[in-house]
Amino acid sequence: MLSIVILISGRGSNMEAILKARLPLDIRAVIANRPDAGGLQTAAAAGCATEVVDHTLFSSRDAFDNALAARIDHHRPDLIVLAGFMRILGRAFIERYPNKILNIHPSLLPAFPGLHTHRQALEAGVRIHGATVHIVTPELDAGPILAQVAVPVAADDDEDSLGARVLRQEHVIYPAVLRRLAENVTSIGETGVVLRGARRVEQLDASGEKLISL
Ligand code: GRF
Numbered sequence: 001m002l003s004i005v006i007l008i009s010g011r012g013s014n015m016e017a018i019l020k021a022r023l024p025l026d027i028r029a030v031i032a033n034r035p036d037a038g039g040l041q042t043a044a045a046a047g048c049a050t051e052v053v054d055h056t057l058f059s060s061r062d063a064f065d066n067a068l069a070a071r072i073d074h075h076r077p078d079l080i081v082l083a084g085f086m087r088i089l090g091r092a093f094i095e096r097y098p099n100k101i102l103n104i105h106p107s108l109l110p111a112f113p114g115l116h117t118h119r120q121a122l123e124a125g126v127r128i129h130g131a132t133v134h135i136v137t138p139e140l141d142a143g144p145i146l147a148q149v150a151v152p153v154a155a156d157d158d159e160d161s162l163g164a165r166v167l168r169q170e171h172v173i174y175p176a177v178l179r180r181l182a183e184n185v186t187s188i189g190e191t192g193v194v195l196r197g198a199r200r201v202e203q204l205d206a207s208g209e210k211l212i213s214l
Pocket residue numbers: 008009010011012013014015083084085104105106167170
């Protein structure tokens with residue numbers, strides 16, 4: 001069974017959607033970088049092991065990344081699932097787990113990377129917004145895209161109303177991607193993902209040209 005560790009920073013509603021989907025996944029731990037992350041209680045109530053690696057206790061980004069990696073490695077997960085994890089991870093951390101870190105971003109990447117995506121979308125005047133599940137590479141919000149969901153922008157939307165509409169779809173798309181992986185991946189090695197019934201999927205590269213076919 002595919003094993004994962006979920007990383008959160010706050011309320012953890014995407015994590016909760018993943019837990020509620022009852023996926024055939026071995027969820028080894030939920031780790032937060034903030035002790036007050038609300039999602040920790042949700043995870044514990046659902047019977048998940050929880051841990052905190054408090055970023056404020058480390059003097060540098062690298063020191064935090066190393067401590068986080070040590071906790072993740074203890075669990076030996078196949079995949080690391082970022083679900084509202086709001087710390088930027090350093091290149092060394094990301095390169096330690098090639099093609100093994102997934103993230104959900106609340107926009108249709110490559111549009112609107114970074115923060116305040118709903119504000120960016122409203123300011124740009126787009127009529128269609130959405131969310132993206134992608135593989136994490138060292139370039140922020142630029143890794144290979146696994147799945148996207150489109151969400152219409154209403155004429156009277158503000159950041160909150162648009163964000164809420166996108167979030168509802170995030171809660172659908174992230175579990176869906178993980179289900180596809182959980183049901184189809186037979187192994188994950190240094191060079192990529194092996195899907196059931198398929199010959200070895202080629203190594204995912206940063207260009208996104210060679211991609212897991214979901
Ligand atoms: C979500 O919109 C996610 O896409 C973004 O941060 C938000 C986290 O929400 N990265 P939650 O903690 O999953 O409720």
